[in-house]
Amino acid sequence: MDFTLDFAAGCIGGAAGVLVGHPFDTVKVRLQVQSVDRPLYRGTYHCFQSIVRQESMTGLYKGIGSPMMGLTFINAIVFGVQGNAMRRLGHDTPLNQFLAGASAGALQSVICCPMELAKTRMQLQGLGERKSKQKLYKNSLDCLVRIYRKEGFRGINRGMVTTLVRETPGFGIYFLTYDVLTRSLGCEPDDPYMILKLLFAGGMSGIASWISTYPVDVIKSRLQADGVGGHNKYNGIADCVRQSLKREGWRVFTHGLTSTLLRAFPVNATTFATVTLFLMYMRDDEGAVKDCEPQPAHSSLTVSPQQAQPSSL
Numbered sequence: 649m650d651f652t653l654d655f656a657a658g659c660i661g662g663a664a665g666v667l668v669g670h671p672f673d674t675v676k677v678r679l680q681v682q683s684v685d686r687p688l689y690r691g692t693y694h695c696f697q698s699i700v701r702q703e704s705m706t707g708l709y710k711g712i713g714s715p716m717m718g719l720t721f722i723n724a725i726v727f728g729v730q731g732n733a734m735r736r737l738g739h740d741t742p743l744n745q746f747l748a749g750a751s752a753g754a755l756q757s758v759i760c761c762p763m764e765l766a767k768t769r770m771q772l773q774g775l776g777e778r779k780s781k782q783k784l785y786k787n788s789l790d791c792l793v794r795i796y797r798k799e800g801f802r803g804i805n806r807g808m809v810t811t812l813v814r815e816t817p818g819f820g821i822y823f824l825t826y827d828v829l830t831r832s833l834g835c836e837p838d839d840p841y842m843i844l845k846l847l848f849a850g851g852m853s854g855i856a857s858w859i860s861t862y863p864v865d866v867i868k869s870r871l872q873a874d875g876v877g878g879h880n881k882y883n884g885i886a887d888c889v890r891q892s893l894k895r896e897g898w899r900v901f902t903h904g905l906t907s908t909l910l911r912a913f914p915v916n917a918t919t920f921a922t923v924t925l926f927l928m929y930m931r932d933d934e935g936a937v938k939d940c941e942p943q944p945a946h947s948s949l950t951v952s953p954q955q956a957q958p959s960s961l
């Protein structure tokens with residue numbers, strides 16, 4: 649029952665987060681991948697403004713199908729696996745929070761990678777020099793089917809290594825930051841600022857996790873955008889890093905960071921607050937709110953639940 653609740657909470661929290669954050673993600677990807685010789689956008693705001701002006705608001709939501717289906721399911725896996733891992737680890741310590749989060753991040757990469765490949769291609773199609781090289785994908789699923797037909801299993805898993813390298817520590821830091829902040833902020837059911845604290849802790853967790861893994865995300869986006877029209881610009885991760893640094897210097901690892909952080913706060917504030925409140929009210933457990941993190945219902949631990957309950961979100 650606990651896993652089901654964690655899974656359902658992750659679904660709801662994930663869908664809420666995607667709706668809030670997808671426009672920021674579209675801007676991030678376009679800034680990360682745009683040509684350095686003939687850049688389409690001068691920066692975050694100009695990119696937002698250009699997309700709305702040239703493609704209307706719908707331009708900001710291009711490729712949302714993939715993350716709406718994918719991220720909702722991915723968040724369900726993340727919160728289900730993290731909650732389960734915490735119950736198995738037995739004690740709620742910062743290290744266990746990191747380990748449980750990292751395990752969830754690694755597992756969900758299996759779905760995250762193809763999902764982000766489709767999202768990235770949809771967000772970039774029909775832009776600049778890409779116009780001539782590719783037949784437009786109808787939607788995210790059509791994108792994955794066509795990549796699979798042309799490049800096979802390896803093709804739809806393009807960027808898997810960088811996804812794993814980003815997501816494993818990324819989700820460890822994600823849950824560790826939320827745990828540390830919700831404990832230090834302290835919150836009680838009758839705390840009038842409890843929801844604000846949950847939103848703040850969730851938003852800061854998203855920011856901490858993205859800042860810590862952002863350079864890997866830039867390389868992942870470039871590798872997943874590569875190969876359109878059959879032409880591969882990079883021969884793998886090392887070559888992508890080498891070419892990017894040689895042509896653009898270390899600042900290449902900051903392209904799109906502003907938009908990423910502008911997205912990370914509201915998306916993860918929404919996700920974590922939704923998940924925590926959903927679990928808290930569904931479990932209706934008085935002791936569950938003592939540190940802003942709902943405790944699972946009676947764990948299998950031999951000690952009393954109040955002494956060593958593993959926390960799970």
Ligand SMILES: NC(=[NH2+])NCCC[C@H](N)C(=O)O
Binds near residue numbers: 822854857858912916
């Ligand atoms: N760097 C990471 N992968 N951090 C995990 C945050 C994931 C979160 N669902 C988001 O999209 O923001």
